[in-house]
Amino acid sequence: MKKLFFGGIYLVAVLISGSCKKLTPQDRDTIDPAATFLTTTFSPILGRNYIARGAFSSGESSLPMDFEIINVRRFNGEPAPELTEDIYPVTVWKSTGAGAYTGEEKSIDEIEQKRTTENHRILEMRRSSGDIVVWGSVNTSKLITRPDSGYRFDVKVSNSGATRYFYNLRFMPYKPVPHEPHNYNLNTGMTSNPALTSGVSGISMSNFFRRRDNTAMSASEVDVYFNKLSSDGNSLTFKFLDSAYAPINPKLFNSTDWEHLVHGFGMQLTDTEVKYTVAYPIPLTQFPTRFTNANGTRAQVAFSYYRLGAGGVGVTATLGFNFAIYQKGDWEIAFHFKTTSPKFTDD
């Protein structure tokens, strides 16, 4: 009889614990019905690595979710093989093991050891975060750019509990612009003027005096030129030009820290120019280093010299310039003193 009792108890226990699970909802992931893309149009400037974070608002969804770009097509509905089919080798940073770029690297090799090449499509979406990624170091000439309406694409968002589709997001890239600052028209891809005036270049000058009349020189008297000498090289050259476009000897900027002007190697300081072997893009990452501005977005250079000014007071003249170059090549940056050369001699 005892057996029967315990048997009965056991039976009920099994029934209760077994059946309860069926009565209650399953523990599965969910996608909030209100989850949506907050940004639906993506307009990067091509030729640069681009990432759009936080475009998707997941609301009360279970995380992480799987994101997938599907059905990329041109705005008029035609297929877009340049985005769906073509795969390009791109330079990426090694994710693990090599360490990140710090600005302390001692050679080009050391930098290159932290990078590698992977095959990617130009437009991608990170699988778990839904961040939109556009790779920069590729030839983007096949892409349709603004002012065209560009591309449309759909996104499939799923987790183990649900799948949702978001339709007709837009990819409307701008034409590549190789450097910043610049005066390209983003829609046409044409420059309005090869010379960057101070309003565009954002150049800063302090304590410069004109050689001609020994009065204070302002930044508006200096234009900046970006010249790409070739696409194959790996160098960056700085030049200073007087009003007649004749080179000024850079050695006159006698208190410039030439060794640490840019994160480059093999400096060649001549009477006409200073040249470095560098790794592109410049800056390599947005990590703030001694070679960049405070938030790491642009490389920062400063040329300075010391002289005795009026009344025998020592002054340091400094020319500062922040820039970025996105394309590999032999680049030359020239500072053109339009009106007169600066005064290097003591008063």
Next chain:
Amino acid sequence: MRKLKVLLFLLVCLGLKDAMGQRFELRGKVFDDKTQKPVQSVSISVGNRGTSTDLLGQFKILVDPMEPLTFSHVDYKEQVYKLGKDENDIVVYLQTDEAKGSMNDVVVVGFARKSKLLSTGASAIITADDIKDVPAANVADLLQGKVAGVNIQTTSGMPGARSSIFQRGLSTIEVSGQGNDAFLASTQPLMIIDGVPIDPNTDYEYGFATAGTGVNPLTLIPAEDIEEIQILKDAAATAVYGSRGAYGVWIINTKKGRSGKPEINYVTNFFLSTVPKLREIYGGRIERAIKVDQIINHNYYDSPDYGWAMVNLNLFLSDSLNPYFNNSTNWQSYFFGNSFNQNHNLSVKGGDPTFNYKINLGYYDEDGIIKNTGMSRYSVGMNTIFEPRSKKIKLMANVNATNQVRNNGSGVGLLQTGVATSGMASTNLPPPDIYTENSGALAAFSIEEDNKSSTILSAIQFDFQILKSLRFHTEGSHYYSHSNSNTFYPSWLNSGSIYYLPTGNNPQSQYNTFSRIGNDYYNRNVLTFTKDFNEGKHYVMAYGFSDLTVNTIRSNALLLYGAPNDNISGPIGYNLANSRFGTNGVPLNKRIFGYGGSFSYAFMQKYVVDLNYRIDGTSTNGPLSGWRHNPSIGVKWNVHKEAFMEAFSNWLDYSWFRASWGRSIVPQGNVFNIYGTYYPGSTYMGRPSVMIDFGSAPNAYFLPNTSVTWNFGYEGSFFKGKFSIEYDAYYSTRENIARAMPIVRESGYSEKPTNEVSMVNYGHELSLRFKPVQNEHFTWNLTLNGAYNKNILTHLPSDVRQLIVSRATDPNVPDLPVLYRLGRNALSNYLYNTKGVYSTYEDVPVDPLTGLRQQINGRYLQEGDPIFADLNGDYVINAYDLVAVGDPQPKLTGGFINNFTYKNWSLAVNASYTFLRDVLNTPLAKRFQYFYNPESSGALPPIDEYDYWKQPGDDARYPNPFTYQQNRAIGSYRYNQTLFMEDGSYFKFNSVTLGYAFDKALISRIKLKSARIYFTGQNMLVISNYSGPNPENVSDLGRDHPDGYPSPRKYSLGLNVTF
């Protein structure tokens, strides 16, 4: 242990008879010795004749004088009665058969008392014996681990603090507050103390960490005065309390007078509360050395020059020869200390079944182990019962009055933030003094808080027998509580805004007053019909009832700032502009009216059916949702009464199955939920206007919290009580749980109260009782119990499957959200998954696109930083990387009780356990967080025992604690990470009592009836893998608190004498 004895009474002598050889008719009544209730179906035999008692325990039989009568009943010990001369009307008290003890326990099921044999509900009884010998302010602490399915956790060591009580799992998911101070809404069972229903969840209006006085209903009655506590668990048992019974019902009865002679009982305990192991801290020079080293060698700029500059900026670091900064003060020793405490309880009982009385005087005084905290209670209780022999009427009246004085020190209830902060003051500072800085410390032990609460519980019950089988019962009760707290902060202690008012840099004195008055009224009327037919073959009981509950609470607060004088503590004048006054919380005026009926039928005591139906209206129901209908049904099969079980009767005492289904409710929310909030506006066209508050929309369909429970149970006792078992399985749904949801702005309102949360609790409860040895000298009793409860969330408002709540809005509060997700345990932790520590720079992942290292809060990670799993792979650790993990609710709880007695000695061991629970060890996190701020004054605890990162290549468990700026910025030691989620299982020895009862013959010479002395150790040992201070001292959300009140270990010496 009840003694085996028979009470014989000679009641009335009706004339003389010519005795010898003359057969005459004897009348008599048979009562249960314990419950004083008539016993039916007792068979009486004289020679070869026999009869049995009727429903009222009466019998008639023809006897010869001097012939012995034998009384026998399956549940009682057989008894032989020898008629004295001239007796023809006798009263016999039958003693319960110990072996069948629990079967004969009388339980209150619904509004009628019933033998357990006929009750279909699941309930448990705790008697005075189970809770004796241990001094406690709160009776719940004594019940820990004693009842299967009742999970009691002592979450604070504060004297008289509320324990957390969960009966059969979680009943709400409402979380208030944010960060580590978030707390779960209280859903404790309804307490009925001597007929006065008290809702323990009121006075919780402000949460545990806010101001208020607070009366814990379980501290109202001295434990020594409690005769029994009945814990009603399933719907069939709580059905008639349906209007408030959904969280369970506890019926607490105080002792009654019974003995013929007045009996005076005195119990006293002297007990010592000792401080548990506290947080260790470095003293004096080491503290300074560590800080200086941190600043110089571990600053964010990797620059010793910067470090030296910072050290020199901070006098308390650089000016080490200054006597003010050159100390080694053990701050904790100023706050914590052992305390000697006492309690006394004197009761006088007397009377007979017709009229009896009891008066109980109690005094309880306990100082906390934190200075300036404690509680003392003065209580007076009395009850009296008048029931004439005819049993036609019964009148019972009782009054329990208590006055409690509490001192919260500088804390409020559960938390001792002031002590925790001041206790961690820098050891380099001089000891507390009026001329020194640490005013928080001085405040903690020099601010006098005048915090009193007075309560009066009074109840009167009246029974009237209209017909033989029809009784009318009416009762009324009143529960009055008044509590207030007055605190005066002199200006030199009123620093900053810690006392609820922004006071600025040069504060003035302040006077705070909180006052709360509660009045509860209760009335119930019951008409009961009881009848059995066919010589007890059919038994019918039916009753109809109505009950009315009225609760009113009013609570005020005055914060008067700018009193003119520091020496006269009182608000003689104050700065009106800076003061605040008004109601505290929402004033309450609540009604519940219910009526219904119950019908029970038993056939041959074998098959029992109970049907209940009640209809309730509450003032917090939406007006359009109507009356709530709460039916319940219970069935029972007493297997041992079956003919085919006769064969086993030599080893089977009893055995039965029961099953029940039922629905019960608890009102929730307030009138503002259903009618909206209106307030007086400005005048319009010269007329006053009334505006509606657009914060929360009215919901006219608002419903009470509803519980539907299925229960299946089995109980059996074998081998004359040597072994008995009680098993219950239940499946219970909680529906209509309130939750406010945001609604579209176009409605005009921002949110609306809904009833759309539901969840399921199911589980098993098992109690086993063993009595292996029972002889004259030596007895051994062992009780084991355990309950497994599983909790699953089944519905959320607006049909969503997941909600994240309790997100920190205050940037200074750690973000510790709670996740609700369908199909999971209702409350889940939502944490960062810590996978270790980055050993070197190269181990930190780099975003292939941007070339940047993984980052938190915009800071790039470095070696020695924690590895939080980057779930979405974006190389940024943020709220998108939280994972649902863990269950803060214990799944397996229970305990055991082991009693030995040998001759006059007794030894009782009582333990409880909690398994399968996840606890966030925030004290450990906090321990490392003390290293966050070397530039500010504060103590440092030793961390050498922990495996933290020291140099590149270390495979450590804890991040580098010394890189203070980095740790602060990225929150290396944030609370919400799996690194600090630990298994909170524990096994605790609640109490060990060694007692000695003096020889009765010996003490009778000094006029003592009985005397016992005993020694008890309480909270002796906690066995746990948990690395924090105490796995029990955690909140209902499974979070330990670095500022918690530690549980003391207590040793007590007690004396129990009866005159």
